[in-house]
Amino acid sequence: MTVLFNFDVTGTDGKARTGVIRTPRGNIRTPAFMPVGTAGTVKAMLPESVTATGADILLGNTYHLMLRPGAERVARLGGLHRFMNWEKPILTDSGGYQVMSLTELRKLTEEGVRFKSHIDGSEHLISPERSMEIQRLLGSDIVMAFDECTPYPADEATARSSMELSMRWAARSREAFGERPGHALFGIQQGSVFRDQREESAEALKAIGFDGYAVGGLAVGEGQELMFEVLDYAPGLLPADRPRYLMGVGKPDDIVGAVARGIDMMDCVLPTRSGRTGQAFTRRGVVNIKNARHAEDPRPLDAACTCPACRSYSRAYLHHVFRAGEIISSMLLTWHNLHYYQDLMAQMREAIAAGRFEAWQRGFHAERAEGDIPPI
Numbered sequence: 001m002t003v004l005f006n007f008d009v010t011g012t013d014g015k016a017r018t019g020v021i022r023t024p025r026g027n028i029r030t031p032a033f034m035p036v037g038t039a040g041t042v043k044a045m046l047p048e049s050v051t052a053t054g055a056d057i058l059l060g061n062t063y064h065l066m067l068r069p070g071a072e073r074v075a076r077l078g079g080l081h082r083f084m085n086w087e088k089p090i091l092t093d094s095g096g097y098q099v100m101s102l103t104e105l106r107k108l109t110e111e112g113v114r115f116k117s118h119i120d121g122s123e124h125l126i127s128p129e130r131s132m133e134i135q136r137l138l139g140s141d142i143v144m145a146f147d148e149c150t151p152y153p154a155d156e157a158t159a160r161s162s163m164e165l166s167m168r169w170a171a172r173s174r175e176a177f178g179e180r181p182g183h184a185l186f187g188i189q190q191g192s193v194f195r196d197q198r199e200e201s202a203e204a205l206k207a208i209g210f211d212g213y214a215v216g217g218l219a220v221g222e223g224q225e226l227m228f229e230v231l232d233y234a235p236g237l238l239p240a241d242r243p244r245y246l247m248g249v250g251k252p253d254d255i256v257g258a259v260a261r262g263i264d265m266m267d268c269v270l271p272t273r274s275g276r277t278g279q280a281f282t283r284r285g286v287v288n289i290k291n292a293r294h295a296e297d298p299r300p301l302d303a304a305c306t307c308p309a310c311r312s313y314s315r316a317y318l319h320h321v322f323r324a325g326e327i328i329s330s331m332l333l334t335w336h337n338l339h340y341y342q343d344l345m346a347q348m349r350e351a352i353a354a355g356r357f358e359a360w361q362r363g364f365h366a367e368r369a370e371g372d373i374p375p376i
């Protein structure tokens with residue numbers, strides 16, 4: 001029998017859950033971290049290398065792909081999976097967040113957002129209907145409803161009108177998406193840091209009915225404490241039998257805290273972007289490979305890591321190639337960072353399944369608190 005799209009929670013520990021999302025393109029083990037493949041590539045990585053880090057799914061950006069090379073062109077070339085040589089599931093965002101953060105001269109109306117491309121100044125409209133069309137042309141497995149990511153800070157009245165607009169757009173997204181067996185549509189909860197608005201938004205989304213639900217409008221500058229405060233209640237307002245996705249998060253301790261609060265999926269540019277700026281995530285915190293202390297250090301970045309950067313290269317080499325501006329620096333550090341993130345997710349899945357997630361979290365924080373290994 002062909003798998004369409006479903007989600008099973010296979011274990012819980014406190015609010016944390018582990019499970020599996022089944023799609024025609026393969027299973028996604030949750031909690032899942034999705035590497036970001038902005039423009040049809042996870043920067044500095046071959047698709048098979050992304051697979052080797054343990055990723056089950058990656059994220060593509062509607063805004064970038066609609067402008068270059070264009071959704072219709074990708075469709076003519078067989079869809080995004082074939083175009084970028086990635087066979088596993090792809091989630092695409094709706095374009096809403098980036099159109100608001102990257103473009104100037106934009107105009108938001110009930111219809112959608114008119115804007116000028118940041119690449120060549122050409123004029124475009126993105127609306128719920130056009131966002132659904134673009135994501136269909138790309139061949140996305142998990143499609144996100146078109147929404148407005150409420151900026152932070154927002155006063156109650158501004159947050160409310162933004163949330164209500166997003167809910168009207170959510171209904172239009174659902175209508176435009178139609179019936180597409182094997183493809184999923186996720187709704188996005190808004191409401192900023194206001195509990196009553198988060199509740200209303202969740203009710204509106206549930207009434208429309210989605211295959212999964214995202215917590216949107218967080219990780220936009222409110223800080224970890226306030227984000228966790230919202231996550232203490234926001235995921236619980238969404239249906240327990242559907243995947244819950246926290247968009248754009250985050251640092252390793254953000255991810256652990258979000259999973260502890262019932263989040264199943266996350267994405268962030270941090271591991272890939274940091275890999276290009278000389279920052280490595282390790283069990284013992286962040287290592288800045290450009291620091292002079294690594295110049296003659298023959299030890300690996302992390303002796304316990306099994307990624308190629310740690311198995312075959314020294315800190316001294318990674319320091320050298322970063323300082324010399326060599327492309328391999330981005331390749332090795334990105335690989336390491338994605339491996340670290342996927343390993344983190346695998347450890348959490350195992351700990352949740354075994355009912356020892358709280359003890360695991362204590363170990364995670366204790367190891368980070370030790371800091372990097374002392375210099376030689």
Ligand SMILES: [Zn+2]
Pocket residue numbers: 301302305306307308309310311336337339
């Ligand atoms: Zn490594």
